[in-house]
Amino acid sequence: MVEVRLENVVKTFGETVALKGINLNIKHGELFTLLGPSGCGKSTTLRIIAGLDFPDEGSKVYFDKDDVTYMSSSERGAVLVFQNYALWPHMTVFDNVAYGLKLKKLPKEEIRKKVEWALELVKLKGFEDRYPTQLSGGQQQRVAIARALVVEPRILLLDEPLSNLDAKLRLEMRSEIRRIQRELGITVLYVTHDQEEAMAISDRIAVMNVGTVEQVGTPREIYESPKTEFVASFMGKTNVIPAEVVERNGDRVTVEFEGIRLDGLHYTGESDKVVVVIRPERINLAPVENGVSMEGTVDLVEYYGFFVEIVGLFGETRIIARTISDRDIGSLRPTQPVKFYINRDDIIVLPKQNL
Ligand SMILES: Nc1ncnc2c1ncn2[C@@H]1O[C@H](COP(=O)(O)OP(=O)(O)OP(=O)(O)O)[C@@H](O)[C@H]1O
Ligand SMILES: [Mg+2]
Secondary structure (H helix, E strand, O other): OEEEEEEEEEEEEEEEEEEEEEEEEEEEEEEEEEEEOOOOHHHHHHHHHHHHOOOOOOEEEEEOOOOOOOOHHHHHOOOOOOOOOOOOOOOOOHHHHHHHHHHHHOOOHHHHHHHHHHHOOOOOOOOHHHHHOHHHHHHHHHHHHHHHHHHOOOOEEEEEOOOOOHHHHHHHHHHHHHHHHHHHOEEEEEEOOHHHHHHHHOOOEEEOOEEEEEEEOOOOHHHHHOOOHHHHOOOOOOOOEEEEEEEEEEEEEEEEEOOOOEEEEOOOOOOOOOEEEOOHHOOOOOOOOEEEEEEEEEEEEEEOOEEEEEEEEEEEEEEEEEEEEHHHHHHOOOOOEEEEEEEHOOOEEEEEOOO
């Protein structure tokens, strides 16, 4: 178990600045996730922490008190599990898992015990003599994890470990990874571009965007209190409405879009060009306490089973409301007038970014 600290980590590949000065602090025994779109620098960060790649001069990577910036993977005690598992096809499950221990020249009996322990941990006891081709995708992934854990690393790094699995297996394996992490109390750094997956398994998440970290927080903090437009729009289906500040009164402002004015909203940013962030589930069809409202027409009513979405049209702007009760929507049909009500505390105003 280890605490990992990144200080001003920069990585350039020729002309490309892949990482623009990353600062991160991953705590002991935490499941920490890097989340972000393709090309934002997740794998590069992971490889640098794993010791498979080295950052530019001036960058620092610490494991606890030790500067490991230019140490090899094995010296620093990190193992990385890749998306494609990279199992050796000509070796049995046992030999795949035992590989790292054999390199260390441990006694045979000790190797057998450790492999047994690791296979039990990932629930693959009895599969020792199979070859990778005789395993399902999920089982192969379990072998890859067993092989990584058997050498008792200080940190386990997982780069999109579930992206080759079908939807159902993905759900199963992500709970498995969480269970194993809790059982061992090991520090795990996880990479995904799937925000739902990140929210489901992480203690904390870092949201990345073109080589920078935009926000670090618990899943709840990231979802409910995004600090930037990018983070707000990346965390699931949400309304991000460009607007303008037209009046200020201390830390409260009035914003306007499509001729609609919303007053008394909290905002202390400098720029008057803003976005108004409202989660669909925070929009009501009946008046609420401390509420603002907006009048438009119904564009669409979409039925999803356990919830219903009403897409309202306000000028050219579409705003999605979500409700779990069919009764709320009554007989709403497209082109009918509709009024959305939102508690001011559920509205986040953020500076407009150039995304
Ligand atoms: N070896 C390399 N040589 C040149 N450019 C690289 C190299 N590795 C990564 N890059 C560039 O660095 C940036 C970050 O890449 P990285 O692989 O870290 O992204 P990622 O967030 O893991 O993306 P994905 O979700 O697609 O895996 C990209 O612009 C990529 O093209
Ligand atoms: Mg990647």
